[in-house]
Amino acid sequence: QIMPISTNHPDYAALTMGNFILGGGFLNSRLATRIRQQDGLSYGVGSQFNASDLDKRGSFMAYAIYNPENREALEKAFKEEIEKARMDGFTPEEVEAAKSSWVQRQQMRRAEDRSMAGMLGSNAYLNRDMQWSKKMEDKMMSLTPEQINAAVKKYIDVEKMVIMRAGDFAKAEAKKP
Numbered sequence: 001q002i003m004p005i006s007t008n009h010p011d012y013a014a015l016t017m018g019n020f021i022l023g024g025g026f027l028n029s030r031l032a033t034r035i036r037q038q039d040g041l042s043y044g045v046g047s048q049f050n051a052s053d054l055d056k057r058g059s060f061m062a063y064a065i066y067n068p069e070n071r072e073a074l075e076k077a078f079k080e081e082i083e084k085a086r087m088d089g090f091t092p093e094e095v096e097a098a099k100s101s102w103v104q105r106q107q108m109r110r111a112e113d114r115s116m117a118g119m120l121g122s123n124a125y126l127n128r129d130m131q132w133s134k135k136m137e138d139k140m141m142s143l144t145p146e147q148i149n150a151a152v153k154k155y156i157d158v159e160k161m162v163i164m165r166a167g168d169f170a171k172a173e174a175k176k177p
Contacts, residue, residue, distance in 0.1 A: 005058035013139045014151035021098045023047025041074045042066040068172035079158045089149030
């Protein structure tokens with residue numbers, strides 16, 4: 001799903017954290033808990049939210065690696081979890097746990113030479129310094145569940161998502177009664 005958002009947009013931080021809770025936090029995300037752990041429909045599952053630094057162009061995507069026989073159940077579960085996040089939102093406990101995990105990831109990224117070099121190179125190109133990153137981190141840590149929930153509800157919509165599949169679905173279709 002494409003949306004008119006850059007990294008400077010007021011909703012960028014809230015969407016980043018919403019994605020982290022929904023599917024960006026890997027095994028402890030909502031999508032992984034439901035689709036991989038609870039329903040056993042996927043080997044790997046997650047989501048990504050990206051936004052351009054220069055243009056108002058953001059994107060949200062979700063993905064799964066799965067047995068083709070699970071396709072219908074998987075798509076149903078994806079839609080249900082995304083819609084549940086939109087309609088019911090995230091709890092204060094989910095938000096606090098996500099903030100803690102997200103900030104730890106940022107600290108680890110800054111401790112890795114390769115990651116830090118990439119950040120410094122991007123900052124030089126964008127005419128930013130590390131204070132921009134500090135301000136973004138502060139904004140992320142000050143987000144409320146209400147802000148995150150409002151952004152997710154406003155921008156993420158399963159009806160606007162395009163579903164793409166790759167794999168051998170002929171065998172799975174042949175097994176259907």
